[in-house]
Amino acid sequence: MNDFSPASAALLVAQPLTSHAFAPYGTVIEAPTGEGRPINGGNAQRFDLLGDLQLDAEGGRPMLALFRAQARRFPHEVSEMERHALGSQTFVPLGDRRFVIVVARAGEAPTSAQQLAAFVTDGRQGVVLAPGTWHHALLAVDAGDFVVIERAGGGVDCDVCLLRQSGSVQF
Numbered sequence: 001m002n003d004f005s006p007a008s009a010a011l012l013v014a015q016p017l018t019s020h021a022f023a024p025y026g027t028v029i030e031a032p033t034g035e036g037r038p039i040n041g042g043n044a045q046r047f048d049l050l051g052d053l054q055l056d057a058e059g060g061r062p063m064l065a066l067f068r069a070q071a072r073r074f075p076h077e078v079s080e081m082e083r084h085a086l087g088s089q090t091f092v093p094l095g096d097r098r099f100v101i102v103v104a105r106a107g108e109a110p111t112s113a114q115q116l117a118a119f120v121t122d123g124r125q126g127v128v129l130a131p132g133t134w135h136h137a138l139l140a141v142d143a144g145d146f147v148v149i150e151r152a153g154g155g156v157d158c159d160v161c162l163l164r165q166s167g168s169v170q171f
């Protein structure tokens with residue numbers, strides 16, 4: 001049986017996304033509990049979530065994009081991962097939309113699906129992938145729009161790795 005045979009493919013079961021579990025890979029964005037700072041004459045509360053999105057390395061600048069994603073079919077194959085070494089990448093759903101995040105720590109490229117971690121959001125959570133975090137491209141569970149904030153400038157900052165031992169992810 002070779003490395004590419006389906007029998008060796010790992011099945012990743014995505015766990016519910018929590019800040020603690022996701023900490024090695026980035027930051028979870030979620031509606032804060034408690035009181036925010038009153039602004040606009042008390043008509044709103046402000047919550048500062050993240051002061052540095054790490055988007056300006058090597059002359060980079062922030063880019064705000066919108067991904068209109070189709071719902072993926074699960075279990076979904078995981079055979080290719082990518083990273084953006086120079087900047088973070090943030091995904092925030094517009095409206096209640098879940099997505100699955102498959103990741104590996106920044107550094108050496110993963111070679112097997114068994115080295116990966118998988119999370120599923122609650123529909124309202126977003127994530128900030130830390131620079132260099134290996135990840136699968138957006139896997140929307142529910143079709144719809146996602147706001148994406150990433151670094152732009154100076155060529156394409158996207159390294160791709162093909163897993164020697166692919167797998168699939170379920171949630």
Ligand SMILES: NC(=O)N[C@@H](O)C(=O)O
Nearest residue numbers: 082089135136137138158
């Ligand atoms: N291709 C593209 O812009 N998207 C990926 O970077 C992704 O992580 O979804």
Ligand code: NI
Nearest residue numbers: 082084089137
């Ligand atoms: Ni990406």
